[in-house]
Amino acid sequence: MAAQLRAALRRGRALAALAVAAAGGLLAAATLGSGPAGAAGGTLHDLAEAKGRYFGTALTQSNLSNSTLTAVAGAQFDMVTPGNEMKWDTTQPSATTFNFGPGDQIVSFAKAHSMRVRGHTLVWHSQLPSWVGSLPAAQVQAAMENHVATQATHYKGQVYSWDVVNEPFNEDGSLRTSAFYNAMGSGYIADALRTARAADPSAKLYLNDYNIEGVNAKSDAMYQLVSSLKSQGVPIDGVGLESHFIVGQIPSTMKANIQRFAALGLDVAVTELDDRMQVPASAANLAQQATDYATVIANCLAVSGCVGISQWGVGDADSWIPGAFGGYGAATMYDDNYQPKASYRSAVTALGGTAGSPSPSSSPSSSSSPSTPPTGSGCRVSTQINAWATGLTENVTVSNTGGSAVNGWSVKFTLPGGQTVTSAWNAAVSPAGGQVTATDLAYNAAIPAGGSTGFGFNANHTGNPAAATGFSLNGVACTVG
Numbered sequence: 001m002a003a004q005l006r007a008a009l010r011r012g013r014a015l016a017a018l019a020v021a022a023a024g025g026l027l028a029a030a031t032l033g034s035g036p037a038g039a040a041g042g043t044l045h046d047l048a049e050a051k052g053r054y055f056g057t058a059l060t061q062s063n064l065s066n067s068t069l070t071a072v073a074g075a076q077f078d079m080v081t082p083g084n085e086m087k088w089d090t091t092q093p094s095a096t097t098f099n100f101g102p103g104d105q106i107v108s109f110a111k112a113h114s115m116r117v118r119g120h121t122l123v124w125h126s127q128l129p130s131w132v133g134s135l136p137a138a139q140v141q142a143a144m145e146n147h148v149a150t151q152a153t154h155y156k157g158q159v160y161s162w163d164v165v166n167e168p169f170n171e172d173g174s175l176r177t178s179a180f181y182n183a184m185g186s187g188y189i190a191d192a193l194r195t196a197r198a199a200d201p202s203a204k205l206y207l208n209d210y211n212i213e214g215v216n217a218k219s220d221a222m223y224q225l226v227s228s229l230k231s232q233g234v235p236i237d238g239v240g241l242e243s244h245f246i247v248g249q250i251p252s253t254m255k256a257n258i259q260r261f262a263a264l265g266l267d268v269a270v271t272e273l274d275d276r277m278q279v280p281a282s283a284a285n286l287a288q289q290a291t292d293y294a295t296v297i298a299n300c301l302a303v304s305g306c307v308g309i310s311q312w313g314v315g316d317a318d319s320w321i322p323g324a325f326g327g328y329g330a331a332t333m334y335d336d337n338y339q340p341k342a343s344y345r346s347a348v349t350a351l352g353g354t355a356g357s358p359s360p361s362s363s364p365s366s367s368s369s370p371s372t373p374p375t376g377s378g379c380r381v382s383t384q385i386n387a388w389a390t391g392l393t394e395n396v397t398v399s400n401t402g403g404s405a406v407n408g409w410s411v412k413f414t415l416p417g418g419q420t421v422t423s424a425w426n427a428a429v430s431p432a433g434g435q436v437t438a439t440d441l442a443y444n445a446a447i448p449a450g451g452s453t454g455f456g457f458n459a460n461h462t463g464n465p466a467a468a469t470g471f472s473l474n475g476v477a478c479t480v481g
């Protein structure tokens with residue numbers, strides 16, 4: 001992008017952000033570290049653009065009615081991938097019906113915030129309406145070409161790229177069976193690419209898949225495929241590495257893998273980044289997530305052909321992870337209230353910005369004398385209860401909503417009358433009834449600004465299994481919710 005255009009885009013974004021702020025929708029944004037509308041050069045997209053990259057997010061139609069979410073999205077990101085709105089089941093629910101309304105809404109949001117759009121996706125075995133699978137094999141090619149041509153033509157000039165074929169491979173590197181593969185063999189991929197290029201010559205054409213971030217059988221297969229496509233002159237511009245990670249498991253070969261694709265003359269994009277962990281999130285996992293985000297960003301910045309990174313969702317509250325992986329969550333850079341986590345700060349740092357304290361990769365430190373949070377401290381507590389006739393299990397999540405890390409914590413709360421704690425985890429709890437104090441166990445002493453920690457207990461009750469009340473963190477009253 002020319003420097004002038006980039007500057008114009010930046011001005012446009014600043015105006016859009018101011019407009020949102022003026023409308024009173026930027027409460028969360030204004031508290032985000034340097035803030036989505038804050039210090040110039042401090043947002044993810046500003047920093048990424050300074051490195052010649054973009055930083056994107058996925059957005060769904062329902063996300064657009066959440067003003068906190070959209071304030072963060074509009075301020076921090078410069079690329080949008082529709083989460084579901086450009087998938088076949090939405091855009092062509094029957095053979096004779098096209099519906100671009102939901103996708104158009106995402107494009108409108110992107111335009112209003114000077115963001116570009118990654119089109120996702122034209123041909124995929126999933127979220128495919130049943131009528132396609134029911135077609136006689138002889139009709140599948142025409143149906144696919146019609147779908148690709150109609151959709152790519154509708155969005156011509158409005159999308160930066162298309163994930164033309166999504167997730168074509170099995171884990172062993174063989175091509176996945178699908179309506180398209182079954183009817184057309186491996187040639188469906190080249191056919192889809194050619195059809196997309198004819199419909200929108202300026203969109204970058206990608207193949208996108210998961211578990212191809214490191215060097216392995218599946219990424220080897222993708223490498224062979226795109227090498228072959230290029231040698232045959234089939235239009236292919238990029239490979240998308242979805243990057244749905246688990247904390248601590250970024251493949252050590254990710255940079256080398258990006259390099260080998262880039263060496264073919266292809267763009268590489270991290271298209272759906274998240275980094276899940278068991279919930280409630282531990283301080284150690286949140287710190288590891290911060291390290292992981294920095295690693296992924298460094299891997300991309302190290303290769304000039306890596307053009308950008310997109311997170312799959314804005315925050316933990318809108319992430320697909322809890323719905324797909326029971327017991328897992330906390331996979332993004334923003335917590336359930338769209339407050340930045342340690343991973344946000346480490347991303348800023350990895351992009352060359354200044355994130356402020358705490359050091360996102362610092363290990364939780366033990367402390368026998370809990371520190372009182374400084375001015376601007378705050379906390380929020382949520383509780384979850386499972387009760388039976390005479391007992392209950394209560395899990396408590398404590399979020400540090402202040403601007404500084406807490407190193408060593410003491411959470412006080414009041415048990416309803418008749419409740420007596422019988423056991424606890426992730427905290428030392430005393431005394432067992434009435435006013436209770438739960439303190440950290442050293443390994444979980446640190447709660448980064450924007451981070452959270454969890455503990456729980458079992459209790460007996462005599463008829464009132466309600467949640468505890470009156471929570472405070474290091475003497476500061478917590479909001480509940």
Ligand code: G3I
Pocket residue numbers: 083084126127166242272320
């Ligand atoms: O729209 C229906 C709604 O009417 C119904 O009441 C509800 C009940 O389950 O389901 C709704 O559909 C859901 C749809 O998202 C829209 O919200 C589906 O159940 C749900 O399975 C679907 O999940 C999407 C998933 O793709 C499907 O594979 C996720 O939101 C979306 O984030 C996810 O995105 C994919 C990428 O496209 C490709 N890479 C992996 C990534 C994560 O799975």
